[in-house]
Amino acid sequence: MKTILSSVFIILNVLVSCILAISTSGTRVLVLLDDLTEQPNYSRFWKSLQDRQYKLEFKQASDPSTSLHFFGESSYDHIIHFAPKTNEMGQLPGLNNVALVNFVKQGGNLLVAVNDQASNTVRDLASEFDIEFDPQGTRVLDKDALDKHEGMVATTQVIAPTSIIDSTTVEGPLLYRGIGLLPGKVPLLNRVLASENDVVSGNVYTAKDHTKVDLIAAMQTRESSRATFAGSLDFFSDDFWTGDVKGFEQPGNQDFIQQLSKWTFQEKSVLKVIDHRHHKENSTKSLEWYRIKDDIVYVVEVAEYKDDQWVPFHADDMQLEVIMLDPYIRTTLKDETAAHTHHHYGRFIAHVTLPDVYGVFTFKVNYKRPGWTYLLAEDVVAIRPFRHNEYPRFLTAAYPYYASVGSMVVGFLLFSTVWLATWGSRQSQQQSSDKKKSQ
CATH class of the missing domain: 2.70.50.60 (abc- transporter (atp binding component) like domain)
Known part of the structure; x- marks a missing residue:
């Protein structure tokens, strides 16, 4: 009986570890929406996360009861912020920009998407990560087709490192409808997606407008937590996910979003x-x-x-x-x-x-x-350093000094030998001459 129980316990441990191993930082996800009625608009995205064993909890961003911590412990591992119009978040005690920034500092991961009605609150949040969204009411548009597809553009400019997005696995153009963003110069930031060369951002087209607009950017903090910002909510919608848009072929949004969410939630790299x-x-x-x-x-x-x-x-x-x-x-x-x-x-x-x-x-x-x-x-x-008894007996660099000492010794011996021999010879001669004189 004990053997059966231990086997069951081991199997349960393996199953639990497999579930928790989907993301290295956990599976609890808080989804913030402007209105909970918007939840079906992204059903395919939610399903892709649930298929990867994530546990989603949907909350209205203006709900004052929402808190990111419970008795000092984090209640969530990741946050999806799809509430660009909710300006009241800045005043909520448990769910404001300071709380979100601290959440990322403590190892949580953040995915933020906005539209052309992005509030000052979400703009202030993006600025904490050195990202600036285009002005409210503007939109990324195709200069050659301003009236087509209701402001949608298609792009293939995946500029992220392969550690974030492997562009070779993304088939088809990426559909996008939203605003552009301007990433700063912080080295921790990574540009992820940009528009094609014939796209501009805003309502006024002048020579000063940049021709290639950044659409998605991501940051990996010093604590290795991750935050991703996108200028389009529709980018994650069901219509863009499957390509149910007239005039466009099958887009690559699905593959791109899955890779982006895997990187953001620390499933890869x-x-x-x-x-x-x-x-x-x-x-x-x-x-x-x-x-x-x-x-x-x-x-x-x-x-x-x-x-x-x-x-x-x-x-x-x-x-x-x-x-x-x-x-x-x-x-x-x-x-x-x-x-x-x-x-x-x-x-x-x-x-x-x-x-x-x-x-x-x-x-x-x-x-x-x-x-x-x-x-x-x-x-x-x-x-x-070397101890006194660890130095080599003879140093190669000191050979000239050894030679000089040896030459002095040899010279001294030669001099002494010659001097003594000469002195002895003189003494013998002196003794001989003294003996002759005495005779």
């Missing part, structure tokens, strides 16, 4: 450090100190979350720095995952000769690439 260690060559023991000029091996092991499982991560641009105030050594870690196929993570190795400087150093791997989770691995070690 998520990395974690499994282990990092260091040791001397021909050894496996990690030490707290090393000697200058020691040859060491540094190993970092990294896994990537892909297709609902952790797999080995591969890269050719991961670097190790040996730092004391400034980097004394910066070298590229070699991907040696192929040589360790029995592991379920990527293994990166660097062989380093420590600098001829002693002090407290940091071995640091600081991997930051657009779209990928930021990695940081640090080890603090001491590097000491």
